Amino acid sequence: MGRNTSQDGHRPLRSAALTSVLAVGVVGAIATAGVLTVQLRDPGRPRTRPVALAAPATPTPTPSPSPSPTPSPTAVPTPTAAPASAPAAVRQDAPVTAPTLQAPPSAPPEAVPGTTATAPDNAESRRVGALFAGPTGPGNHFCTASVIDSPGRNLILTAAHCLSDAAGTTFVPGYRDGRAPYGSWRVTKVYTADGWRNGGDPDEDFAVLAVAPNDGQQIEDVLGGNPLGTTASWTAEARLYGYPAGSELPILCTNTTSRQDTYQRRIDCPSFPGGTSGGPFVDTATGQVIGVIGGYQQGGDTDDTSYSAAFDHTVAELLAAAG
Template identity: 75%
Template sequence: MGRHSRPDGRRPLRPTALTSVLAAGIVGLTAAAGLFTVHLEGTKRPSSDSVALAVPAAPAAPTVPAADPSPSPSPTPGAPEVVRQSAPDPGPTPQDPPTAPPDTPLGVTATAPDDTESRRVGALFSGAVAPGNHFCTASVIDSPGRNLILTAAHCLSAAAGTTFVPGYRDGRAPYGSWQVTRIYTADGWRADGDPDEDFAILAVAPSGGRQIEDAVGGNPLGTDASWTATARLYGYPAGAELPIRCTNTTSRQDTYQRRIDCPAFPGGTSGGPFVDTATGAVIGVIGGYQQGGDTDDTSYSAAFDHTVADLLARAG
């Protein structure tokens, strides 16, 4: 879920008018000072060899060749023992669940497979691209300039020092690191942190002479999708170094909020995309109501309608 955690591990409730005003004032002061705040998010953790032996053969007759096959020779010193079994696989670490097979049942969360779709999802970093430095999730979207990514608006308030790494896995950046240069948010979010507009489009600078969409492609932005669409949900938990994925049918939380029930989406997964399995379009991001939800097992998104479409047109 969303996912900036409080120090006690619980997520903030939906902001009241007073807290929204205070939050807006704090953001304004921070921006005026040329600073930015990245909310590092909390996370929950789930919490015999055998060797073939050679058997000596009976001596052959002096003048007649032995009729039985020759025994297997003893292993050559220094040669690998091809008959030795490897040690059992210890299995996944607690923070990295097993990779999701293509037919993962609905509502089951597992490590995302490394495929074309998952490579368009990545982690946002503050400072060096290294384990423990990522704080939110984003994904590449299709655009005329081929240089845009999508995340939750509550993830960051300024671009300086933020990089995006698509397909990030175990400390590696297989498709490069892309510097965030600009943030586009909707009017309602800028005015008072409206959770119904908790989405942001980020522009990233070229890397190695290429735009990010040239490197990994981009998902189309989907608007006005059915409330009961089936979606794949992606995210990078703050305490893990691999992306997770869960597929389930979404539903309507209220007038402008979509929800999905997927277990074990903790802090760090904010901004992760809802990818419509029928169209491949992104129809939401983890955010919105209670910044994505107040438990790890249900995630929310602000509804994608003309507001997010207008934002994409403005970002170009």
């Protein structure tokens, strides 16, 4: 089943899911043969470094007087002072500051391949929005769409299984938590390919929607539009966007796509439930839209794998016809 929510005129969905300063401390000092060994302590790395010291001066004895009936005490030698240039008995090095290592910044969750997270608010994500069947607000959105570059600057792209006519449908780009920061745009016309109209061909499960101007501006003039890509590699890396029916925020996952069959592209991204149908696959290398959630099994029968009908000349011709 597809990933639009249950609405009148829409297909039912499957259910929603998702240094330190180096401590220069004297440990011990042992003088042996004029060499003093100083034990320094560095956390995790003890080491021994020899420090040469000058040998202390040897005192010169004073000769004893000739023996006499009354012995005289031996004169006490006067010690010779150490040269002024002699080093101190213990030398302490200047403190050494160990470099502070910083871990590289973590990648945002949505940039980790195969991880789904709330989409950041940026120029690309603002072109993605929710389709509403009633007033803009929680519980009324049923599918996802995105602004596509076109000559008339008034077109959006979604899955064909999301809707069959424009009546009562609005598109809210950049929708978050009940707010429509870039306005609400009324859908005026739905364009689908012949194969879909005449038999629901899953290989043509894409639709172009025209929207009316808002305050005298076309939607692409306000937000820009993603170019359409029809020659992307089957193994392109793509950012996948969607609005889950039970959430008021868009989600995003990045992963490498693969070929499901002749005319179907696949991507493995967790927790893309009902409401995400029509969400765009945006090629990370080119910024082109190379698919929308739909096609095989109307987008997939599990929340963790999504599909898209292949974008080739058919979708290019549909976009040209919509103008």
